[in-house]
Amino acid sequence: MIHFFGDAVHKVFAVQTTAALSQEDINKLTWLFGNRSKINVASLDAFFYWAACSDDYAMEHKCN
Secondary structure: OOOEEEOOOOEEEEEEEOOOOOOHHHHHHHHOOOOEEOOHHHHHHOOOOOEOOOOOEEEEEOOO
């Protein structure tokens, strides 16, 4: 599963997980991404910059 956080127009953070996120995990990720809330969409049509972190992957999307 890929979960998106942020603002779909300006900056999006994506988190890949193997299971659904608990509300506690969503709250922690919201805090981690500067209080950017979860975007409830199945996919985003955009260009992504990839960053790897151990076994987890994070994507940061920046619009100019």
